[in-house]
Amino acid sequence: MLLNGKKGLILGVANKRSLAWGIARAAHREGARLALTYQGERLRGSVEDLASQLTEPLVLPCDVTSDADLDRCVAQVGETFGQIDFVVHGVAFAKREELEGRYVDTSREGFEVALDISAFSMTALARRVEPWMKNGGALLTLTYLGGDRVIPHYNVMGVAKAALECSVRYLAVDLGPKNIRVNALSAGPVRTLAASGISDFPKMLEVVKERSPLQRNIDLDDVGDAAVFFLSDLSRAITGEVIFVDAGFHNMGL
Numbered sequence: 530m531l532l533n534g535k536k537g538l539i540l541g542v543a544n545k546r547s548l549a550w551g552i553a554r555a556a557h558r559e560g561a562r563l564a565l566t567y568q569g570e571r572l573r574g575s576v577e578d579l580a581s582q583l584t585e586p587l588v589l590p591c592d593v594t595s596d597a598d599l600d601r602c603v604a605q606v607g608e609t610f611g612q613i614d615f616v617v618h619g620v621a622f623a624k625r626e627e628l629e630g631r632y633v634d635t636s637r638e639g640f641e642v643a644l645d646i647s648a649f650s651m652t653a654l655a656r657r658v659e660p661w662m663k664n665g666g667a668l669l670t671l672t673y674l675g676g677d678r679v680i681p682h683y684n685v686m687g688v689a690k691a692a693l694e695c696s697v698r699y700l701a702v703d704l705g706p707k708n709i710r711v712n713a714l715s716a717g718p719v720r721t722l723a724a725s726g727i728s729d730f731p732k733m734l735e736v737v738k739e740r741s742p743l744q745r746n747i748d749l750d751d752v753g754d755a756a757v758f759f760l761s762d763l764s765r766a767i768t769g770e771v772i773f774v775d776a777g778f779h780n781m782g783l
């Protein structure tokens with residue numbers, strides 16, 4: 530029960546394959562009380578169904594492109610829970626056409642959308658939860674190796690992940706004095722809704738299995754268990770880090 534008594538807000542559950550759901554499951558198992566958000570009415574049913582497996586969940590809408598949504602969502606969670614101990618940011622989006630072909634052809638709008646939803650939203654969220662993290666807290670986001678190296682077809686999402694990872698370091702400095710820690714898990718490829726937008730995704734799974742030191746792909750439990758460490762007091766002296774949960778793949782020559 531590493532998160533016993535803690536209250537957390539998790540953004541990014543779309544369905545049972547979502548990495549954010551893997552984290553929610555693990556956090557629930559460790560005793561946390563959770564609020565889950567859904568992006569729009571279309572996803573409400575599936576998130577409510579999943580939330581019914583949790584204890585006293587709060588389920589609310591939040592589109593991270595809307596300041597009003599972010600304000601309302603964080604205030605509602607803060608007021609209901611009294612405080613927020615951790616936040617998981619599991620949100621990303623790029624238009625499908627930006628995830629194929631050449632990066633050099635990225636449109637201005639495609640760039641803005643990807644960076645706004647996948648990177649800026651973390652900062653927008655951090656600013657709003659700060660006042661509710663009364664006894665310190667932990668913020669955790671999800672990133673990918675494509676923010677660090679060129680991965681075929683990842684394109685503008687790689688640029689967004691680089692901005693996200695850099696934001697983690699700046700946020701860690703701003704929020705550190707309040708004992709709020711900010712970290713990112715860089716997950717290996719997992720078949721999810723977001724991943725289905727990336728061309729040649731099955732190839733990425735194959736390459737990791739073939740070349741990673743552990744010779745396997747990762748799953749939601751791998752991500753969930755690593756997240757528990759970063760959301761719990763066990764990681765109390767760790768902030769501003771990007772940690773790989775990718776069976777060791779990032780260390781291999783590609």
Ligand code: NAD
Nearest residue numbers: 541542543547548568592593620621671718719721722723
């Ligand atoms: P997913 O499709 O299950 O999750 C993406 C989530 O982003 C969805 O819940 C979606 O509703 C949400 N979202 C998109 N636009 C939004 C908006 N405007 N407002 C609010 N929410 C919005 O896919 P996933 O793979 O679980 O993605 C979660 C995170 O993990 C993403 O940051 C992704 O880049 C990252 N990640 C995924 C992989 C992978 O291989 N699946 C690997 C490394 C990192």
